[in-house]
Amino acid sequence: MDGDGDRAVLERYLAASDAVAALSLESFGDTELLGALGELEVADRRRAALIHQILARLSREANPVALGGTSWKALLADRLKITAVDAQRRLDHARDLGPRVSLIGESQEPVLPLVAALVAQGAIGADHVVRIREFFAKVPSWVSVADREGCEASLALQAPGLTPEELKKVADKLLTYLDQDGPEPDDTDPAPPSGSLALGPQRADGMSVLSGELDPEARAVWEAIYAKLAAPGMCNRDDPHPCVSGTPTREQIEGDHRSLGRRQLDAMVAVGRMVLQSGTLGQHNGLPVTVIISTTLQDLQAAAGLPPTPPPPATLFDEEVGRACRPARAGR
Template structure:
């Protein structure tokens, strides 16, 4: 097998740098179909090898805790992807052989094979292997017309086609099996990158997916016609707002003996000179602008150090806009005070108009409510904010936007 795979590897390598631009359209499409079919047939070989390795206990012999962990190191896969590979290899080996044969023939894809195998498992558990074999035959045939998503949807009612007299009784079992798979496959991976960013990957069960969508969808809408953020950036910022809200509730469990919080460590002198970077308690460095923006948020505790590294103050109470002062601020602003924003108070942080790091006082005359998006915007743009003669905040646009720089106000939250 190793020699034959080496020959196949040589054949594929010869195609990598082929002059595909010279192919007529018919041959180009035919080559794509052939490459895709070969990919599925190789997937069948891979699954056969994974099943044998798993059955022999090779992973434990090599010191890994599971085959999935061993595959992660050997093939540089994520553990969830490796686990799905092992599960599918097991299903194709112990279940209906028709699925494995169809994959080996290149007539179905690996994703379709997973859908058919899941359906076969459910049907076997509910009505028996004989009906499951019939269902596999129907789904393999339909795989030539439907993608994995539609195939799974059709598979949920496969008994209507192969055993209509048993369909209603098995529907509840199928739903329960689908729920069990969702519970089993749920995962969330946080992968730290070298620059301090974090990559999120995972699969949510139906309930959690609904909760997440309910939480971030309202916050993911564009803030106005000039909102230049992409949909992905808006969802990112919405998740940031949800996390800020969760921290602000104070209901999260303690972590390491301390309340859930972010600690930014910086040097006091460099902070007041607007030059100092900062470091999160997880070791990630922050730009001076980010440190100054975080210093405004009442849910962020700054750890200010002297020149000798001694802690001078951690979250000075006179800096935090909390309690009666925040309630007064909410009564005055009603929500994000930036013109045109309708975000409610619970999604807002209190911003010091005259920065606390510059000696600004913590009082109602020096504070304004801003949502996460506009809080960042104020810190990273040429907009300025002040209180008008009536004590309500007004925002001065940059000259490039309005040469007259006429003050603007938010009218969404005005109570009078």
């Protein structure tokens, strides 16, 4: 469905919500009222799945400061007139149940895809999600990915038929089954997690592969940088006058068609340029730290649209050298 079609559906949904809110339900009997209550509960739960999509996309693509807030939590609390706790809960649920995009812009399923599907069906509500997320927060780090997926499948199978309190009891039993001995005592300070990055060799097309893992500090640093410099309209290398500070213009934001991965790459380049231009790196091997670009005369002429320089004419010296280097033929 295109954008206009989506907007039309949303407008019809809101109009229907107004009509439903105006119902008196005086003609409903007790059984009908109870049934209507259950149907409305399912509708509200399904609506939460759409909210997860909205919050996931906003968190990924937009900047809360540009929208008038100091953070997403503060912006949601003010715009929706809800508590900061409720705003954070919605953001947390959207992070685990909303669609994701990789660093190179590829679509990925939610962190908890089975739970997200149940919410979209209206089978479970926000309190069920809270209990499931609490369970996974307590799962030991040594539990394999396959076992974690099995735990999600087990909880997702039982959750629709349980109250949140009953689901918590099931989750607690499952956690005990996973780690029957409980956490091992450790009198020493745990070693902080460490990460690494590896920059691969430059290919013939000029591209290079960057791979590795970020530790919590590195991720926190780059998330803060990306929130500002990788926002739509920021640090766009396709823009003749890119915005690298402040807030981009509306034209820069609306005209930015880069993928998330490209915006993050442009942000990395912008940060590197800022550091190089700051002069704080000093010298390396006796020279100022800067970018050195090497090329050939032929490449420069090709880029400028000039014909290549013809080779110099051969000289007598060149001919003598050529004869001296030419191998002698057999029989002479």
